[in-house]
Amino acid sequence: MSAGIQLHIATVPRPEGLEAALSGMTKARVGAVIVPANLPVPVHQIAESAQRHRLPSISLLSQFPESGGLMYYGASLIDIRRRAVGYVDKILKGAKPADLPVEQPTTFEFVINRKTARTLGLSLPPSLLLRADRVIE
Numbered sequence: 001m002s003a004g005i006q007l008h009i010a011t012v013p014r015p016e017g018l019e020a021a022l023s024g025m026t027k028a029r030v031g032a033v034i035v036p037a038n039l040p041v042p043v044h045q046i047a048e049s050a051q052r053h054r055l056p057s058i059s060l061l062s063q064f065p066e067s068g069g070l071m072y073y074g075a076s077l078i079d080i081r082r083r084a085v086g087y088v089d090k091i092l093k094g095a096k097p098a099d100l101p102v103e104q105p106t107t108f109e110f111v112i113n114r115k116t117a118r119t120l121g122l123s124l125p126p127s128l129l130l131r132a133d134r135v136i137e
Contacts, residue, residue, distance in 0.1 A: 008028050008030050010022075012039055012040065013040070014040060015040055015041045015042075018039075018041050018045065018049055019049060022049050022050060022053045023053065025053070026053045026054070030055065031056070032055065032056040032057065032058070033056070033058075034057075034058055034059070035057055035060075035061065035069065036060065037061050043059075043061050043064055043067045043069070044068065046059075046064075046067075046069065047068035047069040047116075048068055050070075051116060051119055051120065054120055054121075055120075056070050056071075056120055056122060057069050057070050057071070058071040058072065059071070059072055059074075060072070060074040061074075062074060062109070062111075065111045065113040065116070065136050066113075066136065068116055069113060070112070070117060071112050072109065072110070072111040073108065073109070073110045075105035075109075076105065076109050079105065079107040109133045110132050110133050111132060111133060111134045111135075111136065112124065112128070112129065112132045112134075112135050112136065113136040114129075114135050115136065115137060
């Protein structure tokens with residue numbers, strides 16, 4: 001079964017390639033951009049450029065919406081840090097790191113920048129805003 005979604009992949013190996021990649025996406029009439037966490041470009045530059053090209057964007061970078069990106073969805077950094085502290089505590093009390101279980105995140109956050117949505121001319125449904133953990137006005 002197909003969802004009718006086409007994937008357009010653009011690589012950005014260097015910061016100076018961001019504009020060309022987003023420009024190409026605009027010309028290809030993509031509907032949105034997923035920004036990976038390992039892009040070699042400062043997050044504020046990505047957010048500004050995505051806005052300039054009028055591309056809705058979501059990222060795994062927690063600081064993305066604060067920098068002007070539209071959305072963030074990812075593991076709760078507070079929860080990850082809390083778990084890390086628990087690991088450090090166990091190791092300092094004598095546990096062997098190799099004996100500790102590998103854990104995966106269980107708490108996730110969804111943040112929306114409503115100001116960016118307005119700038120892009122997007123109308124966000126109330127149900128989406130209610131699902132967000134935080135809405136930046």
